[in-house]
Amino acid sequence: MRRALRQIGAIIAILFILFMNVGSFALQAHAAGDWDAPKWDAPKWDAPTWDAPTWEVEEWESPDWELSEWKATEWKSPEWELSEWKAPEWNGSEWVVPNLNSPMHQGGNGKQESVNDNVNIDDPESSVKLPDGTTIPTDKEGPTHPTLDKIVPQPEEPFFTIDGPTPYSGGKLAKDIAKETINFVDKVLKNQDDIDYDPLKDFGKSGKNMIYSGFKTFTKGDTTLETGAQVYDFVKGAKNLKGKYDTYKEFIDIKRLKDAGDVAASLQKYDDLVRAGKTFTPANAIVSAITLPFTVKDTYDNVNKLKNASTAEEKRNTRWDLAGNAGELLTGTAAFVALVPGGQPIAAGMVVVGGVLVLASSAHKLIRNRKEIVADLKKKGKAIADGAKKTWGKITSIFK
Structure with a gap:
């Protein structure tokens, strides 16, 4: 195999040397003119016939493996001895449950069956008396939870609780505006001959009264604002x-x-x-x-x-x-x-x-x-004090 490779390499090298200067061969051919290339008769080679040898494969017999028997060791878990716990006995007072309006407490005849003879279901002001003497009021809507507002956060109340104007209060405002307008015109007409009369003064008073009427109309519902208006009206009256x-x-x-x-x-x-x-x-x-x-x-x-x-x-x-x-x-x-x-x-x-x-x-x-x-x-005063504290805290936090 190596010999054949060497021969092939030698032939390639010879061909490379021969055709390396193909330009010089072309110039010589052009100078010599046309020539007839000799005809080569290629010899006929008789290729020998190869007979592929027949290979005989031996049969392999797999050996029998003998596996050793493994004996697993037996694990014994240790026995834990648990100490016996004795639950304490609670001596709680017996609770008597009132019969509420629930289908599960109703008898077959449609009437309610009371689990406590001291409770009158039809009486909304009935109560349950516990063994310790405590009396718990009950009603048909079930027990109430007075501390629920402490558990569930309540929304913060606004500083002013204003209901706003109604159609009737709006009509009263229109009445006050008409009243002030008519009174102003009447004063101007009565003093038209007085050269010292200043209509702008009365006009300012009428305008102030109109604004005050609007203030009372749009601040309905707030106790402090309504009280302030009532005090002002009382003093003015x-x-x-x-x-x-x-x-x-x-x-x-x-x-x-x-x-x-x-x-x-x-x-x-x-x-x-x-x-x-x-x-x-x-x-x-x-x-x-x-x-x-x-x-x-x-x-x-x-x-x-x-x-x-x-x-x-x-x-x-x-x-x-x-x-x-x-x-x-x-x-x-x-x-x-x-x-x-x-x-x-x-x-x-x-x-x-x-x-x-x-x-x-x-x-x-x-x-x-x-x-x-x-x-x-008091509520508004506390809100103002709390707001002042928060504002002061924010101001002082800037300089910390």
Whole structure:
């Protein structure tokens, strides 16, 4: 095999040397011109016939392996001796379970079977008496858990609990706006000949009253804000009542001067009242026509509330509210009485009496709600203090 490889390698080397300068052979051939290449007769080779030898494969016989027998050792687990535990005996009191409205406690005849003879299922105020003497109230809805609010986190209450305006309170706001507008126009018309009159001053007052009416409308429901408005109205009403009483006394003086025959003095005094804007005008009647329907509606609601009152306290509080409604009715109808000749002094007296009733009702409302007012003030004060502490803590944490 190696010899054949050497021969092949020698032939390849000879051919490489011969054809390495093929360019020189081409130049010589071109210079020599055309030549006829001799014809070579390739000898015929007789290839010998190879007879493939026949191989005989011996048969292998697999030896028989004899495996030794393994004897597994037997493991014996150690015996553990467990000590005997004796459960302590609990001497608990026997609980008596009330029969609740559950299908599993109902008999075949549809009636409930009580597991405790001391419990009356039909009585919502029945109770269960334990062996130790403790009495547990029960009801048909099952036991309650007074400490549940401590287990489940409750949502944080807002600082202001405002319910917002209703259609009825919105109507009252529109009534107040119309009232202030009419009163402003009336003042301008009465003082149009006065060169020292400043309409912007009255316009500012009317605008402030409108804003205040809107504030009361949109802060309904919060105890502190409503109380602040009630206190402001009470102080303002007491101040106005003093002025109305002075006006009533001046009307009495005018009547006295007129009855005495001093017409000139009475007319001069009346003219002073007109200039001061203390007399009744048709504009007051228009305002009363707008406000009286709301007063009648509030009075009607309080009358029904008095009829449906179940406790003496509710009845007493409703009567005081009705006293305030009566005062508003007197004040509202006084403007119509003043239109009658000679009715100005009477109307002035009606306004004073009505103002006293309204103030008394407002004072009683503040007194009877004092506990709720104080509780709400404490709650808001605590919220402000907690907020201040948190804010101070955040500020001081920046410099740490």
